[in-house]
Amino acid sequence: MNNILSILENRTVLYAEDEPGIRANVVQILELFFDKVFVAKDGKEAWLLYEEENPDVLIVDICMPLMDGLEVVAAVRKSNQLIPIIVLSAHRDEANLWRAVEQKISKYLTKPFRKEALLEALRVCALELLGGVLHVELSLDLVYSPCEKSLTCKEEKIPLSNQESRLLEYFIARRGQTLSFEEIQDHLWGYEAPSKEAIKALIKSLRKKAGKEHIKNHYGIGYILD
Numbered sequence: 304m305n306n307i308l309s310i311l312e313n314r315t316v317l318y319a320e321d322e323p324g325i326r327a328n329v330v331q332i333l334e335l336f337f338d339k340v341f342v343a344k345d346g347k348e349a350w351l352l353y354e355e356e357n358p359d360v361l362i363v364d365i366c367m368p369l370m371d372g373l374e375v376v377a378a379v380r381k382s383n384q385l386i387p388i389i390v391l392s393a394h395r396d397e398a399n400l401w402r403a404v405e406q407k408i409s410k411y412l413t414k415p416f417r418k419e420a421l422l423e424a425l426r427v428c429a430l431e432l433l434g435g436v437l438h439v440e441l442s443l444d445l446v447y448s449p450c451e452k453s454l455t456c457k458e459e460k461i462p463l464s465n466q467e468s469r470l471l472e473y474f475i476a477r478r479g480q481t482l483s484f485e486e487i488q489d490h491l492w493g494y495e496a497p498s499k500e501a502i503k504a505l506i507k508s509l510r511k512k513a514g515k516e517h518i519k520n521h522y523g524i525g526y527i528l529d
Contacts, residue, residue, distance in 0.1 A: 307426050307429045307430060307450050308336050308422070308425060308426060308429055309449075309450060309451075309452065310429040310432060310433060310449050310450060311336045311337050311338075311359075311360070311425065311428075311429055311432075312336065312337070312338060312465060313338055313465065313468070313469045313472065314337055314338060314358075314359035314360060314432065315337060315338055315339040315340075315341065315356065315358040315359050315360070316333055316337045316339075316340055316341070316358055316359065316360040316361070316362060317341045317342075317343065317349065317352055317353055317356065317358040317360070317361050317362070318330065318333060318340060318341070318342055318343070318362045318363075319342075319343040319344075319345070319346065319348070319349035319362070319363045319364060319367060319372060319375065320342075320343075320344075320363075320364045320367075320391070321344055321345055321364065321366075321367045321368060322364075325364075325414065326342065326344070329362075329421070330342060332418060332421060332422075333362075336425060337360075341356050341358060345367050345368045345369045345370065346363075346367040346368070346369050346370025346371055346372060346374060346375050347369040347370045348369075349363060349367070349370070349372075349375050350370060350375050350378055350379075353375070353379055358386075359386070359387075359432060360386065360387050360388075360389070360425075360428050360432075361375075361376070361379060361386055361387070361388045361389070362388075362389040362390075362391065363375050363376060363388070363389075363390060363391065364390075364391045364392070364393075364414075365390060365391065365392045365393075366392070366393060372390060372391070373390070376388055376390065376408065380407065384407070385431075387409040387427070387428035387431040387432060388407075388408045388409055389408065389409055389410045389411075389412065389421075389424045389425075389428065390408050390410070390411050390412070391412050391413075391414055391416075392411065392412070392413055392414065393413070393414045409424065409427050409428050409431055410423075410424035410427055410428075412424060433449055439475055441454075441475075441513070441517055441528070442517060444456055444457050445513065445514065445517060447471060447475070449468070449472065452464075452465070452467075452468040454512060454513060456514075461512050463509070463512065464508075466491070466505055467505065467508060467509045467512065469491055470487065470491060470505060470506065470509050471509060471513065473487065473490050473491065474518060474526070474527075474528035475528065477528070478528045479527070479528070479529075480527065481521050481524055481525045481526065481527045482525045482526055482527065483524065483525040484499075484502070484503075484525060486525070487502065487506070487525075487526070488502055506518075506526065510526075516529070517529060
């Protein structure tokens with residue numbers, strides 16, 4: 304559990320807050336854990352950024368101009384029931400609390416909140432992203448730990464790099480599907496992809512650690528986690 308926040312290293316978060324001082328402090332914390340932090344200064348900007356960036360986690364203040372945080376959450380929930388959401392409020396407002404609960408939020412924090420309270424909320428989000436699973440059994444003798452970014456094969460621990468763990472988690476999310484080279488490239492890097500040779504080397508390295516019998520190459524088509 305101590306390393307659960309490492310799951311967020313490959314994820315993105317959208318944070319919406321209209322108060323500059325609070326926004327700056329929270330962004331500093333979020334940048335320690337997330338790959339990318341998208342920031343909105345009002346509810347309407349938050350909704351537009353959500354549609355554009357499709358973040359993994361959403362953090363919204365309730366009282367914001369143009370569109371309040373719970374309106375943003377309601378709009379998001381119409382198409383996405385799974386994204387972890389943290390709601391922030393300056394008041395212990397029971398009406399807003401129940402509005403938030405109805406939208407299936409992950410955590411409700413009352414401002415001002417301590418850093419540890421935010422970290423605990425982020426741990427809850429990390430577990431939700433994993434479906435509450437701390438270990439993934441790939442076969443009878445091979446287990447992946449997202450928290451530790453490692454494989455265990457017959458009691459031998461095999462560490463993975465950040466990029467290898469990102470790639471393996473993509474295979475796990477699409478288990479049983481053949482992923483083309485282009486799909487892997489777009490998911491992991493988008494327009495900032497390294498050379499084709501570098502990506503091939505990463506796939507080769509992961510297959511060596513996980514076993515070619517687990518990640519199979521369908522020649523001319525792509526790769527599959529069997």
